Amino acid sequence: MSGENVIEIDQLTVRYGDFTAVDRLNLQLRRGELLGLLGPNGAGKSSTIRILIGQRPPSEGTIRVAGYDIVRQWPAIKPLFGYVPDRENHWEEFTGRHNLEIFAGLYGVAAERIDECLRLVELDDAADLPVRGYSLGMRRKLLLARALLHRPQLLYLDEPTANLDIHSAAVVRKILRSLLREGATVLLTTHNMQEVEEICDRVAILCKGKLIALDSPLALRQEHTERKVDVTHVNGERLVFDLDQAEQRAALAALIQANQAATLRTREFDFHATFLKLTGSHFE
Numbered sequence: 001m002s003g004e005n006v007i008e009i010d011q012l013t014v015r016y017g018d019f020t021a022v023d024r025l026n027l028q029l030r031r032g033e034l035l036g037l038l039g040p041n042g043a044g045k046s047s048t049i050r051i052l053i054g055q056r057p058p059s060e061g062t063i064r065v066a067g068y069d070i071v072r073q074w075p076a077i078k079p080l081f082g083y084v085p086d087r088e089n090h091w092e093e094f095t096g097r098h099n100l101e102i103f104a105g106l107y108g109v110a111a112e113r114i115d116e117c118l119r120l121v122e123l124d125d126a127a128d129l130p131v132r133g134y135s136l137g138m139r140r141k142l143l144l145a146r147a148l149l150h151r152p153q154l155l156y157l158d159e160p161t162a163n164l165d166i167h168s169a170a171v172v173r174k175i176l177r178s179l180l181r182e183g184a185t186v187l188l189t190t191h192n193m194q195e196v197e198e199i200c201d202r203v204a205i206l207c208k209g210k211l212i213a214l215d216s217p218l219a220l221r222q223e224h225t226e227r228k229v230d231v232t233h234v235n236g237e238r239l240v241f242d243l244d245q246a247e248q249r250a251a252l253a254a255l256i257q258a259n260q261a262a263t264l265r266t267r268e269f270d271f272h273a274t275f276l277k278l279t280g281s282h283f284e
């Protein structure tokens with residue numbers, strides 16, 4: 001393991017027959033960071049996570065987690081991570097508490113930790129109700145509580161705030177920030193671009209199995225935001241000024257000084273437009 005890298009992915013390739021889902025991916029996750037894994041459908045996100053959680057071996061390449069080889073030393077890796085899948089897999093007829101008790105038994109976790117995790121995700125009042133009566137948001141939060149039971153160093157989260165209301169999504173983000181401060185490392189997929197900008201330290205964008213961008217949300221914003229201003233002239237004419245062009249900046253300034261601009265609007269960062277630019281496909 002190099003320095004503070006907790007996960008080192010080297011030339012990872014995942015094939016399903018003749019189809020290459022992940023194509024020579026190189027990626028490192030640092031201790032204490034939250035990395036967003038983004039991309040259009042079919043980009044290779046889910047295949048990458050399947051390798052990390054041990055559902056299948058790599059077709060080629062190597063992955064080291066906390067210094068352990070994911071193929072040769074899997075038993076040492078398994079206790080290190082928690083996983084929130086994109087689809088729930090609870091026992092419907094059991095209560096939320098009973099669902100957690102089953103997994104707590106597998107990890108040797110004390111009953112007190114079950115109560116702690118239920119309070120953390122604000123499910124303590126519903127802990128003794130059957131899961132079949134839970135809302136979609138409550139079911140998502142129960143998955144997170146389950147993943148946190150054994151205090152993992154790593155969290156793999158697939159759409160962790162899907163189906164959550166604004167308050168519950170904020171609760172989940174608060175939990176993640178607290179875990180990061182304690183030194184945990186988080187890899188998540190999400191379609192919520194506000195979430196990306198709010199909590200991700202870095203973003204890795206995949207397209208057709210390849211890594212096409214890797215940087216902080218701020219750096220991606222600065223690189224891909226259009227520095228243009230849309231202006232409606234007082235005579236109704238619509239104009240566009242490119243702020244990267246000195247002549248157009250001067251023309252815009254003159255227009256404003258002459259009080260000839262009826263409306264003026266800068267173009268804000270648009271992740272869908274950025275995805276179209278980088279991947280050639282809309283973010284879905």
